[in-house]
Amino acid sequence: MNITRNNVDALNAVVTVEVAKNDYAEKVEKVLADYRKNASIPGFRKGAVPMSLIQKQYGKAVLLEEVNKLLQDNLNKYLVEEKLDILGNPLPKVTEDFNWDLEDYKFEFELGLAPEFTVDLAAKNDLVQYKIVADDKMLNDQVARIQKQYGKLIAKDTVEEGNDVSGIFANEEKGINNRTTLSLDTFADKKTAKAFIGKKVGDVVTLKTKGLFDDDHKLMDVLAIGHDDVHGLDIEVTFTIDEVVGHELANLDQELFDKLFGPKVITSVAELKAKIKEDAEQQFKQQADQKFLNDVTESLIATTKFDLPASFLKKWIQTAGENPMTPEQAEEEYTRSENGLRYQLIEGKVMAENNLQITFEDLKSYTTEVIKKQMAQFGQMKPTDEDVQGIVARVMSNQDEVKRLSEQVMNEKMLNLFKDKVKAKSKEVSYDEFIKAMYGELKH
CATH class of the missing domain: 3.10.50.30 (Transcription elongation factor, GreA/GreB, C-terminal domain)
Known part of the structure; x- marks a missing residue:
């Protein structure tokens, strides 16, 4: 078997696979021999059916199947050995006059190649990393809400x-x-x-x-x-x-404080406000982090310039799903998914260049913290390690959960990397100001 590649341009290539008779003949003969042993055809004893009859009845189908297996196995092996970074899957080029009656065959596959590009995390930008503070107005409003709620x-x-x-x-x-x-x-x-x-x-x-x-x-x-x-x-x-x-309104007294946080945890209005501030700013931090991650993502997509093998990808999209698409449908799908694909490539390069990996211990530690927080929400403030790890083991035995948690762990690693490498202005804002910034109504 001979495999050659012709690079059409930096983003497209055609791989030619030449399959000779001696590449597949032995495998085809073995499969047909097995068919012959088990064939039940009227007029012949089991195992005594003439090979010519087996060949006539099953030969073409077996040939196609074995040649296809050879193609897939050797093409995948070639892509790995050549270290080709491709997008989508190889697309077979249709040959109208292909002749299966020949003994030697030639197949061509189109490849969409991943582009070469660089990602500059430290590039100049207008990004802002927000720190949301719970101001006095918010604290007073929250205390008033508590008094109304418990009144x-x-x-x-x-x-x-x-x-x-x-x-x-x-x-x-x-x-x-x-x-x-x-x-x-x-x-x-x-x-x-x-x-x-x-x-x-x-x-x-x-x-x-x-x-x-x-x-x-x-x-x-x-x-x-x-x-x-x-x-x-x-x-x-x-x-x-x-x-x-x-x-x-409920009185701001020890009875109310105990009802909110447990006996003697809070003993004054000042401590109540401090607790509200701490809890609120922890939640705000998560929202600010998510916005920063989203903003960096959008900025990298906008500023990291590279071309994609668009024509190839549109053709591939037509055949990639369960139901074939028309060229018009594929065009629409490509438009919808282009930025997502671009960020996948950018994210992959950032991960590789910064050696971002998820270990089993990373995943287990993250899952443990998630479980503890969920248990605390249901009043289990001090669960035993045995109980927690039992739940962690069950969660990590679910592949869908592991995939979801792995994405969250990697998002956290990317966020920490961006905070370290991406140049952004720091801005302290109230929650109301942050909401306006979310909708583009707050000047940097």
């Missing part, structure tokens, strides 16, 4: 200051009809809150959406409309009150 609810007929109102926002023209609950202090203008004072269940309040809240994303939530629809929205909506609730 007593009092049903009211008439709206008074400090009450919550539930009802339906509606605007027929815009298709808005959404039930929500509001605290009167969430409105941007105190005049809006005053419009509710004295209203009763069943009353309707008409409001203008423009400037209704300090943050348009709050408007997006209460009206149940999309992010693109909410900006600049300047319409009238009605709010039909269907429930009014007053609150008798």
Whole structure:
């Protein structure tokens, strides 16, 4: 068997595989001999069927199968030995007048080659690494929410200051009809809150959406409309009150602190705020890290320039799935998946150049921490090591879970690498400012 390669260009190649009779003849004869031993054909004893009849009945199918096995085995071996980094799978070139009656065959396969490129993690960019702080306003608001949550609810007929109102926002023209609950202090203008004072269940309040809240994303939530629809929205909506609730606030005393965190863990309002700040900023860190990872990913895709064998990939996409695609469908799929493919290549190079690998111990350690956090959420603060490792063993015996956790471990390794290597400005922001940055509304 002879295999040769013609590099069409830097991203495309054609591999020619020449198969001679002596490459497959012995295997075909052995398979046909086995067929002959077991063949049951009327008029012949088992094992005594003439080989010519076996050859006539099964010869072509066996030939095709054995030649195909040879092709696959030797082509894969060739790709490994030549260290060819290919995209997709080799595509056989269709030969209209291919003749299986010959004894020697020639097959051609198209290859899409992975591009050569460099990744500069330290390149100049406009990336920002956010540190979200729980400011005094957030802490005070959270303490107030705790007092309301653990206080007593009092049903009211008439709206008074400090009450919550539930009802339906509606605007027929815009298709808005959404039930929500509001605290009167969430409105941007105190005049809006005053419009509710004295209203009763069943009353309707008409409001203008423009400037209704300090943050348009709050408007997006209460009206149940999309992010693109909410900006600049300047319409009238009605709010039909269907429930009014007053609150008798819980006292900020030891009884409440113990109920929240256990006996004597927190003993003052200052310690309560410190605990809220610690917990909130830990959650904020995860959100900030995810945004940084996403931003670096997008930046690398945009700035790491290389060509792809697009024509080859579109042809490959047509045949890669369970159901063949039309050229038009393949074009659409390629457009959707191109950035994902580019990042896969970038990520692979970054991992190789920085020797990022996942060991069994990495995976086990990460899974152990995940399990402990989940158990803590259900009140098991001090589980035994035996219990934890028992769950870890069960999780790691599930291949789908191992794949999912492995991706999370690698994301964590990539994030730490990016924090170390990627040049980014540090910016301390409140959570509200971070949300605006998420939607591109906060200047760096």
